[in-house]
Amino acid sequence: MGSVPSHKWRIWGAQICLLALASIAAVVPMKPELVERWFTTGFYPPVQRILTSLSNLFPVAALDLLVIGVGSWLIWHWWRALRYEKGSPRLRRAYAATMSTITAVAVVYLLFLVFWGLNYRRVPLSHRLVFETQAPTTSEAMVLAREAAAQLNRLHASAHAMGWEEPLWKSETFRQSADDLQRVLGHSSPALPGRLKRTIFGSVFRWNGVNGMVNPFGLEVLENPDLLPFERPFVLAHEWAHLAGYADEAEANFVGWLTCVRAHESAQYSGWLYLYSEILTQLPAQERKQVEGVLAMGPRRDREAIVARSQRGVLPVFQQASWSAYDRYLKVNRVETGIRSYGAVLTLILQAKFSSNWTPTLQKQM
Ligand SMILES: [Zn+2]
Secondary structure (H helix, E strand, O other), X not given: OOOOOHHHHHHHHHHHHHHHHHHHHHHOOOOHHHHHHHHHHHHHHHHHHHHXXXXXXXXXXXXXXXXXXXXXXXXXXXXXXXXXXXXXXXXXXHHHHHHHHHHHHXXXXXXXXXXXXXXXXXXXXXXXXXXXXXXXXXXXXXXXXXHHHHHHHHHHHHHHHHOOOOOHHHOHHHHHHHHHHHHHOOOOOXXXXXXXXXXXXXXXXXXXXXXXXXXXXXXXXXXXXXXOOOOHHHHHHHHHHHHOOOOXXXXXXXXXXXXXXXXXXXXXXXXXXXXXXXXXXXXOHHHHHHHHHXXXXXXXXXXXXXXXXXXXXXXXXXXXXHHHHHHXXXXXXXXXXXHHHHOOHHHHHHHEOXXXXXXXXXXXXX
């Protein structure tokens, strides 16, 4: 039996180290206060500014290049492992290819954590806000639902007259609103707003009914190509909240909604449209009917257009599979409520104490 060349030992050693590091990173508990101090408000903000400013230079999604690059590597790698080669056992090559594929997955996971994913382990926003109530009631939700309907009725004409300027991500008032809110929430250096990009995988968004996402490796914002103009401000503000380190969906909805309702009128309209729909899904049937009755014809048509848009092109089986995969992903990232965390935004809004212009009150630092 021939001896194993020393470079192979080095490769195996590196592979084992990377696998061990990824396993440790996945399971070892981390103190949220330390993640908040060293990662979310320490290491992450400059990384976000660099990656997002680079990504903003190009209209092409870095995620597209990444998926094509990694996909091509995998195909090439496995083709080489499984093709016929005289004098080289296929089983040994398949074993080596399996090890390097697993190592690549470990590296991708570690990069995910370092670039963005550790934000899942930060101090929850609910621990930093002052709450007025602990458990919101249906009647409190009804008050908010009526407020949402009244705001939509009030804003509809002016928002449509103002229109939804393009490119939205360059809108000074919108960027200022995101910046101001993050300062209210204690960010000393608010996140750099990301360009809203299309992806060659736009159909996937359509099939599973996803409105947008942040690419955690490029810190860029990708959108569903079918979004209606009055949906886009909220979707963009939600994704900007992710860029600002609010990985949790309820928190991103909360920050995104506040960014909209504190901005110009057409963005306010977008924010209230989102919240109105969100409350309706949570209300009992009787109350839902009451609230639907007070919505004027204009916003009602916009809502119907959104429902029709979101149902068009959805593949139910694909949608169910991808949402259950996302649910698992959230749970792996220590979001115990999984996709239910989306709906938790209502509790956050109803509990939080606001001063004028929907300014949330923060607890005093210890
Ligand atoms: Zn999100």
